[in-house]
Amino acid sequence: MATDKKYTTVSLPTPLFEKIQEKIKGTGFTSVSDYVTFVLREILTHGSDQEAFNAEDEKKVKDRLRSLGYLD
Amino acid sequence: MKVAVIGLDCAAPDIIFNKLKADLPNLAKMINNGVSGKLRSCDPPITVPAWMVMATGRSPGELGLYGFRSRMSNSYNGIKIPTSQDIKFDKVWDILGKRNKKSIIVAVPPSYPPRPLPGLMVSDFLTPDKDKEFTYPPGLKNEILRDFPDYQFDVKFRKPEKKKIIDEIYKMTDTRFRMTEKMLKEKEWDFFFMVEIGIDRIHHSFWRYIDEGSHLYENDKEMKDKFISYFKMVDSHIGKMLEEFDDDTVVLVVSDHGAKRMKGAFAINQWLIKEGYLKLKGGTISQGASLEDLEVDWAHSKAWAWGGYYARVFLNIKGREPEGVIEKENVRKELDLLKEKLGSIRGPNGEEWKTIVFEPEERYDVVNGDRSDLFVYLDDLSWRAAGTLGYGTDFLLENDTGPDDAVHDYDGIYIMYRKNRKIGKVIDSSIFQIAPTILEIYRVRKTYGIKGKPLEGVEYVE
Numbered sequence: 001m002a003t004d005k006k007y008t009t010v011s012l013p014t015p016l017f018e019k020i021q022e023k024i025k026g027t028g029f030t031s032v033s034d035y036v037t038f039v040l041r042e043i044l045t046h047g048s049d050q051e052a053f054n055a056e057d058e059k060k061v062k063d064r065l066r067s068l069g070y071l072d
Numbered sequence: 073m074k075v076a077v078i079g080l081d082c083a084a085p086d087i088i089f090n091k092l093k094a095d096l097p098n099l100a101k102m103i104n105n106g107v108s109g110k111l112r113s114c115d116p117p118i119t120v121p122a123w124m125v126m127a128t129g130r131s132p133g134e135l136g137l138y139g140f141r142s143r144m145s146n147s148y149n150g151i152k153i154p155t156s157q158d159i160k161f162d163k164v165w166d167i168l169g170k171r172n173k174k175s176i177i178v179a180v181p182p183s184y185p186p187r188p189l190p191g192l193m194v195s196d197f198l199t200p201d202k203d204k205e206f207t208y209p210p211g212l213k214n215e216i217l218r219d220f221p222d223y224q225f226d227v228k229f230r231k232p233e234k235k236k237i238i239d240e241i242y243k244m245t246d247t248r249f250r251m252t253e254k255m256l257k258e259k260e261w262d263f264f265f266m267v268e269i270g271i272d273r274i275h276h277s278f279w280r281y282i283d284e285g286s287h288l289y290e291n292d293k294e295m296k297d298k299f300i301s302y303f304k305m306v307d308s309h310i311g312k313m314l315e316e317f318d319d320d321t322v323v324l325v326v327s328d329h330g331a332k333r334m335k336g337a338f339a340i341n342q343w344l345i346k347e348g349y350l351k352l353k354g355g356t357i358s359q360g361a362s363l364e365d366l367e368v369d370w371a372h373s374k375a376w377a378w379g380g381y382y383a384r385v386f387l388n389i390k391g392r393e394p395e396g397v398i399e400k401e402n403v404r405k406e407l408d409l410l411k412e413k414l415g416s417i418r419g420p421n422g423e424e425w426k427t428i429v430f431e432p433e434e435r436y437d438v439v440n441g442d443r444s445d446l447f448v449y450l451d452d453l454s455w456r457a458a459g460t461l462g463y464g465t466d467f468l469l470e471n472d473t474g475p476d477d478a479v480h481d482y483d484g485i486y487i488m489y490r491k492n493r494k495i496g497k498v499i500d501s502s503i504f505q506i507a508p509t510i511l512e513i514y515r516v517r518k519t520y521g522i523k524g525k526p527l528e529g530v531e532y533v534e
Contacts (some may be wrong), residue, residue, distance in 0.1 A: 043188075043209060052155035052185050057200035061153050064197075067229045069276070069471045070140040071151075072362055072379040072459035 012036070073534070074321040075510050076256075077265040078310060079126075079180065081119055082272035083327035083485050085110045091282070092303050098311035099487065102325060106489030107529030109500040113329040115435050116382045116447060117480045120154055120198075122328035122503060123181050123267060127163040129507030129522035133436025135159065136443075139380060143442040146392050148376075149364045153198065156183045164510045165189055167520060168263050176259060178252050178266035179225070192259060194251075197226035197269045220251045227273055238278055238298050242305060245270035249309035256316055263510070267328075274302055275331040279477035286333040287469065288477050319491045322513055322533045326506060327484030334479040337458040337468040338417070338450050340377040340385075345461075347413060349375040357462040360472060366461070370395035375410060377448075379459030379472065381480045384444030385410065407431065407445060414448050420467040425451035453479050490533040499528050 012020075012032075020032045029035040053061065065071045089108070093100050102108070114125045114132055121137035124130070132138055137154055144150030159182070165175035166189065175191035177183065184195035186208040193208040194216065202223070207213040216223055224244040227237055245268055252266050280288040281295040310325065317323060341363055344350040353367035363376060370388060374397060378384040387410075389403060390396035398406050411429045419425055428449040432439045435447075450457055456479050458472035470476070486501060488509075504524035512526040513534065 052157050053153065053200065057204070058153060060200045061198055064226060064228055065140050065153070068226075068273075069456070069476050070380055072472060 007033075010036075073513050074261075074317075075263055075324065075513050076313070076317055076321050077324045077326060077506075077510070078313065079123065079265065079267035080271045080306065080325060080327050080485075081123075081267055081269045082275050082329060082331050082480070083325075084275070084330035084332070084481060085483055085485050087303070087331075088485050092300065095300055095304055096307040098307045098314060099325065102310075102314075102323070102487045102489040104496055105494050106323075106487050107495055107497045107499060107527070107532055108485070108487040109498050110330075110483040111326060111486040111506075112500070112502045113480075113482055113484055114503055115430075116449075117329035117453075117482050117484075118381060119269075119272065119328055120181050122484075124159055124163070125503050126326065126328065126506045127165075127180060127265070128159070128161040129164075129504060129520075129524050130161050131436045131438070131504075133432060133439045133443075135161065136441025138384070138432075138441070138443055138447075139382075141378070143386075143444075145442060146394075148368070148370065148394065154182045155198070156185055156187050156195070158182070162520060164507050165191070165263055165265065167511065167516060168514060171514070171516065173262035173514065174260055175263040175265065176252075176255055176261045177264075178255070179248065179269065180265055180267045181269075191261060191263075192255065195225075196267065199225045201225075216251055219254065220247050223247055223251060226269060229277065234277060235295065238274070238295070238302070241270045241273050241277075242298075242302050245302070246305055246309070249306070249312075253309070253312055253316070256313065263514075268306065270302070271306070271327075272331075274299060275478045276476050279331065279333060283333050283477075286477065287335070288333075314489075314491070317491065321490070323487075323489045324506070324509070325485070325487040325489075327486075328503070330481035330483045330485070331478040332454065332481040334456060334471070334476050335451065335454045336420070337379070337456045337471050337476075338383075339461060339463050339466045339468060339472070340379060340383045340448075340450075340457045341459055342461050342463065342466050343417070344375055344377060344385075346466075349373065349410070359462040360460045361462045362460055371397065374398055374406065375445075377457065377459055378444070379457040381453065381456050383446075383448040383450065383457030383459075385414070385446040385448060387445045411446065414446070417450070419451065419455075420465070425455070427451055453481065455479075486527070488527060488529055488533055493533060495529070495532045497529055497532065501527050 024035050113122050118139050121132040141151040169190040177193040179196040181196040182198050184199040186193040186195045195206040199206045227240045278299050280286050280290050351369040351372040353369045375387050388396050389398045414429045415427050432443045460472045505527045508524045509526040509530050
């Protein structure tokens with residue numbers, strides 16, 4: 001649902017929250033939210049919901065499949 | 073209870089249950105004390121879609137996956153290689169994940185790009201290369217490459233150096249098992265599913281050294297020994313895994329399809345040209361030319377085909393294809409005629425073939441995706457289809473593109489085993505039973521629309 005709010009709340013298990021709090025002590029992260037946002041962004045940008053293959057990747061896979069006899 | 077699935081791509085009943093059983097002590101122990109049998113693959117019996125049929129319990133028709141390429145929206149040449157993103161149904165690990173079960177998933181095709189899950193995933197042989205993000209979570213990749221810098225997704229065949237590839241396949245498989253064993257030991261998991269592709273590569277490339285009945289048979293002791301040692305290595309890794317699994321783990325060794333000797337490759341597009349279905353605009357055709365590199369006279373062509381372990385034949389239908397010629401009301405008649413003609417193709421010496429031709433609707437309740445109009449198993453899959461052209465004959469004794477000695481067969485294998493159980497039963501089953509079996513062992517009673525029933529022998533291991 002679209003919303004005008006810039007931030008929203010997600011729930012974390014308390015022990016995990018405390019673990020993160022401990023982990024970010026003395027780092028550049030000022031809050032658990034900052035750290036969690038950073039980690040999630042990292043995962044999502046490296047993640048998989050973009051186009052699976054670019055043209056070069058597709059060529060590599062096709063060449064391999066051709067050498068195996070799956071494509072002609 | 074946990075389930076550990078060890079997938080051996082292309083493992084064939086005759087090899088595992090008969091020919092090599094005496095050389096494979098761990099698999100023999102599992103067969104003797106577990107429940108095992110042939111596992112009828114899906115149609116078509118091909119790696120993609122078969123592993124996803126196993127993982128989702130859905131038919132290729134529901135998945136809209138019919139092989140290693142999908143046709144793009146009724147075009148003549150546009151193809152797409154299936155990826156993990158094309159799988160629109162939950163895999164068993166997705167269903168278990170919703171129930172807080174953590175999974176380790178290694179190389180189950182197609183799994184590139186790796187999809188998020190509670191647990192760990194390493195993508196399959198359709199991963200372009202190691203520079204890509206091939207794990208979930210992404211950080212796992214560094215761990216793998218640190219410990220196993222030689223990790224390989226697949227091997228690439230270069231015909232002149234074919235014999236050397238057997239050592240490369242050995243190394244690839246050994247590394248994947250070592251990596252997986254380390255993950256199983258160090259990471260937390262409730263469900264495990266791996267696929268080793270090396271068996272398929274070994275069968276396709278080196279079948280001639282173990283099959284005296286093959287027209288390609290070569291009496292080469294060194295190569296035969298290498299073939300057997302490869303299986304011994306796989307067996308010893310399975311033994312190591314068995315040591316790690318506890319009494320409450322049900323182990324399933326499965327394959328997606330079997331293998332048998334290849335009799336040859338049939339140049340299907342050449343045949344379609346001779347029969348007047350396909351017309352080229354002229355010019356010389358170099359040997360092994362691909363149809364997409366030639367100028368097809370679509371306005372005078374009724375059909376064309378893709379090769380592979382089975383042939384996919386497409387009709388050129390008005391209103392569907394860009395330059396379609398067959399009127400909609402004539403499609404039925406044309407299909408019936410072409411089916412009859414394909415079904416009566418005879419072998420190089422005039423011998424009868426047992427060719428199976430069907431329309432997808434005859435095999436699947438639901439037909440999704442861009443599928444071919446006809447699926448053709450030439451001589452019951454013994455002849456592969458060559459889509460390429462430019463040969464003096466339609467009957468090629470070697471594969472047109474790959475390293476083939478073997479083709480796919482309908483029956484793969486399954487062995488279901490639990491430590492300290494003495495069962496020793498043989499019950500032939502179907503690939504559609506694997507997902508329901510896994511869910512049954514975890515007591516997931518919601519069917520999620522999966523129609524198959526658990527393996528009959530599941531009661532003995534529960």
